[in-house]
Amino acid sequence: KQEVTQIPAALSVPEGENLVLNCSFTDSAIYNLQWFRQDPGKGLTSLLLIQSSQREQTSGRLNASLDKSSGRSTLYIAASQPGDSATYLCAVRGRQLDDYKLSFGAGTTVTVRA
Amino acid sequence: DTGVSQNPRHKITKRGQNVTFRCDPISEHNRLYWYRQTLGQGPEFLTYFQNEAQLEKSRLLSDRFSAERPKGSFSTLEIQRTEQGDSAMYLCASSYRLDRTQYFGPGTRLTVL
Numbered sequence: 001k002q003e004v005t006q007i008p009a010a011l012s013v014p015e016g017e018n019l020v021l022n023c024s025f026t027d028s029a030i031y032n033l034q035w036f037r038q039d040p041g042k043g044l045t046s047l048l049l050i051q052s053s054q055r056e057q058t059s060g061r062l063n064a065s066l067d068k069s070s071g072r073s074t075l076y077i078a079a080s081q082p083g084d085s086a087t088y089l090c091a092v093r094g095r096q097l098d099d100y101k102l103s104f105g106a107g108t109t110v111t112v113r114a
Numbered sequence: 115d116t117g118v119s120q121n122p123r124h125k126i127t128k129r130g131q132n133v134t135f136r137c138d139p140i141s142e143h144n145r146l147y148w149y150r151q152t153l154g155q156g157p158e159f160l161t162y163f164q165n166e167a168q169l170e171k172s173r174l175l176s177d178r179f180s181a182e183r184p185k186g187s188f189s190t191l192e193i194q195r196t197e198q199g200d201s202a203m204y205l206c207a208s209s210y211r212l213d214r215t216q217y218f219g220p221g222t223r224l225t226v227l
Contacts, residue, residue, distance in 0.1 A: 004156070034215065043118075043205060044157070044218040089156050100170050101147070102216060104156030 002027045004092060006105035014113050019077035021108045023090035028071050031093045034102065035064050035075050038087045047088075048075070052095070080112045116140075118219035120206050126225045127196055134192045135222045139208030146189050147207040147216060148181055150174065157205055163189060196226045 003026040013019060023033075032051045036044040048057045048064045050073070056065045061078040077084055087109045091102035119138045127133050139146050144165050149157035160179070162170040165186035175181070178196075183189040193200055203223050207216040 036218075041223070043120075043220040044207075046215045046217060049215050091156070100145075100162040101159035101172070102149075102157075104158070106154065106156050 002092060002094060002103040004090060004103050004105040006090060006108050008108060009106065010109045010111075012111040012113060013080055015080060015082060017080055019080050019084070019110060021075040021077075021088050021110070023073040023075070023105055025071045025092050025103075027094070028068050029095040030068065031095045033066055033073050033090060033092045036089045036091065038089060038107065044089065082112045082114045085110055085112050118206055118208055118217055120219040120222050122222060123220060124223050126227065128227050129196060129198060131196055132192065132194045133196060133224065134190055135204055137189045137191070137206030137219060139188070139206070140217060143208035143210050143217070144186060145209045145211070146183060148189070148191055149205040149207065151203045151205060151221070198226045200224060201226045
């Protein structure tokens with residue numbers, strides 16, 4: 001069974017500092033990995049999707065890397081802003097043809113102090 | 115593209131009552147997923163539909179839970195004889211292909227008293 005771990009569980013930084021969020025997974029046979037953002041009491045917003053053949057994806061101030069062999073992904077957020085305060089979740093999809101689900105970590109809750 | 119919508123957004127019910135939630139996926143997405151999220155945890159997979167066919171069900175989906183997707187459009191999730199442990203956020207997602215982004219709705223927050 002795929003286990004996804006996110007460390008740290010919470011992070012507080014001053015505005016302008018770069019954020020580094022870590023995600024690890026136990027089974028390296030994944031199809032893809034997604035990073036999501038969740039605001040309190042809300043649904044999930046997809047940030048980046050990395051296919052298993054890719055090493056990284058970038059969107060604006062966000063960059064996500066994937067090291068499938070070591071079972072790790074890192075989300076970098078440059079020049080953080082108070083509006084980046086949220087919970088960030090990573091999720092992986094297994095490689096098997098009939099594995100449809102995403103397996104999620106518990107998330108990292110980020111607070112950016114003005 | 116109006117996004118995934120879910121109704122109701124909040125539901126408060128008494129233990130033992132039945133509840134039904136609805137999910138409307140993005141119109142061209144033929145794949146639909148249900149997840150459950152409890153406080154402080156990531157979402158857990160419940161079930162998956164490809165068009166109207168339910169192809170996978172988690173062991174979390176006990177006999178009290180049933181999901182349908184008639185005609186491959188909207189989906190409903192029904193919980194019978196609710197228990198306090200059913201209190202959670204129920205999230206629906208849809209995708210165009212299995213290898214593409216899953217887009218999530220705002221969720222239905224269920225509170226069982």
